[in-house]
Amino acid sequence: MKRSSESNLLVRDGLPDWLVPVRAAAETVLPEQLSRFLPPAEGGRHSAVLLLFGEGADGPDLLLIERSSSLRSHAGQVSFPGGALDAVDGDPQGAGPVAAALREAAEETGLDPAGVQVFATLPALYIPVSDFVVTPVLGWWRRETPVAPVDPGETxxxxxxxxxxxxxxxxxxRYRHPSGxxxxxxxxxxxxxxxxTAGVIDRVLHHSGLELPWDGSRIVALGSDSAPHSAGGRSPSSADLS
Known part of the structure; x- marks a missing residue:
């Protein structure tokens, strides 16, 4: 798959200094440095997620969503905005993932895509259990707009x-999930x-040099809502990269 650094939707200039190492890491990191699950040569359900970095009241931040507690699958789970590519998004080997990430983020959070400067993508990652091929799209929120759940039944x-x-x-x-x-x-x-979601954040922090030493033996408990409720409808937020 072509890295979307070749896409005319990307804008490189105007990033804050703290995002420059993130961009550099995204442009050089190899797929196998992000995950042991690599996309198949053909097929897969193409999708994209948006890692939207901004400057909030407490400094640099990242936009996340929480899935609705009423959903049958992964209720209450935290994820990036994003979803599957539609025909309107274009070629999954070209600008399609960027278009899909921005469209889905707007549909889920109400943000204005015109205020997002896409500056890089990560290599596409694979989630075998759901057959998703997921492209993480990295954006800088250069002109912020209010955000909130657009459809409370989904977000x-x-x-x-x-x-x-x-x-x-x-x-x-680290977490240990009952499913393995x-x-x-x-x-x-x-x-x-x-x-x-945590796997992508972990790898971005590590390869961009933002990571601080942490205790990998510390176990984080997951709430009861974190367990998968449906094996067939898993979203890109349902599997781990390790």
């Missing part, structure tokens, strides 16, 4: 997490971030 909350919390060793650990998954976890905003 329970929209919130911003300071990078200072995500890099805080006291808030980091294990991987990085973050305790932020009175929530536990785990699975695919």
């Amino acid at each position: 329970g909350a929209v919130f911003r997490v300071p990078l200072a919390q995500l890099t805080d060793p006291a808030r980091r650990g 998954f294990a991987g990085p976890a973050f305790e932020v905003a009175d929530r536990v971030v785990w699975g695919f």
Whole structure:
């Protein structure tokens, strides 16, 4: 798959200094440095998620959503905005993932995509259990707009997490899920971030040099709502990258 650094939707200039290492890491990191699950040569359900970085009241931050507690699958789980590519998004090998990430983020949070400067993508990652091929799209929120759940039946909350919390060793650990998954976890905003979302955050922090030493033996407990409710409808936030 072509890295979307070749897409005309990307804008490189105008980033704050603290995001420059993130961009550099995204442009050089190899797929196998992010996950042991690599996309198949053909097929897969193409999707994209948006890692939207901003400057909030508490400094640099990342936009996350919480799935509605009424959903049958992964109720209450924290994830990035995003979803499957539609025909309107274009070629999954070209600009399609960028278009899908921005469209889905707007549909879920109400943000204005015109205020988002997409500056890089990560290599596409694979979630075998759901056959999702997920492209993480990295954006800078250069012109912020109000955000909130657009459809409460799908999105329970929209919130911003300071990078200072995500890099805080006291808030980091590993989870062990009854289904067999294990991987990085973050305790932020009175929530536990785990699975695919935590795995991507963990790798971005590590390869961009923002990571601080943390105790990998510390176990973070998952709430009862974190257990998968449906094996067939898993979203890109349901699996781990480890």
